[in-house]
Ligand SMILES: Nc1ncnc2c1ncn2[C@@H]1O[C@H](COP(=O)(O)OP(=O)(O)OP(=O)(O)O)[C@@H](O)[C@H]1O
């Protein structure tokens with residue numbers, strides 16, 4: 608076998624051993640930007656915590672990390688190595704934002720470095736025992752999702768789309784990529800919805816998977832994000848939407 612393939616197999620074995628305390632790993636994903644991936648990832652993590660699970664949240668959007676912005680987390684890594692996730696509201700979080708002195712500082716890295724950073728977050732971080740590791744992905748069908756699929760035994764991806772066709776086509780791209788690489792699609796979540804599945808219905812039909820639920824369009828999402836508050840902790844209707852989605856995933 609080619610040495611580079613052997614190297615990937617070896618890395619995957621190490622990571623499997625390293626992450627054996629994590630029961631489930633779920634990627635929140637769409638090839639399209641701005642559809643609500645981070646919003647879904649953060650609220651999914653907080654809903655699972657409310658349901659009594661031990662949760663970790665990995666910001667795999669390495670060059671444009673947003674998880675800590677949504678949470679108003681100022682946490683920094685300590686100098687310790689292996690890396691220690693920062694614990695916030697009882698959730699263990701890792702993000703490249705925790706390397707930055709200023710949140711607005713750009714991270715200008717080429718693909719191989721992005722993959723290396725994701726590997727660090729998996730191989731050289733102390734996640735400990737978790738029921739769920741929720742992974743917030745960047746858009747695209749290249750570096751970040753590819754690295755995750757290569758390195759991690761994912762339970763699968765939750766695809767995120769808005770009602771419109773462009774978002775649905777991009778979510779479909781993500782799903783087809785996952786399937787081509789033998790990774791499961793757990794279902795589709797429709798954000799910024801009017802309550803009736805549209806984009807998600809198309810994607811689910813094409814991929815032969817379920818619509819996990821819809822999250823209605825609400826300005827409250829941006830308002831809570833700007834205030835560093837988590838919608839499922841603040842708003843009953845949004846909380847119920849996420850609980851219904853999470854019951855389908857955990858069930
Ligand atoms: N259901 C919703 N209703 C209204 N606004 C929403 C909803 N969900 C998310 N938003 C808003 O849409 C914007 C984009 O959301 P978010 O950052 O989660 O998308 P993303 O897919 O992670 O983007 P990126 O590809 O840049 O990482 C944010 O301002 C967020 O507050």
Ligand SMILES: [Mg+2]
Nearest residue numbers: 644645668673
């Ligand atoms: Mg995002």
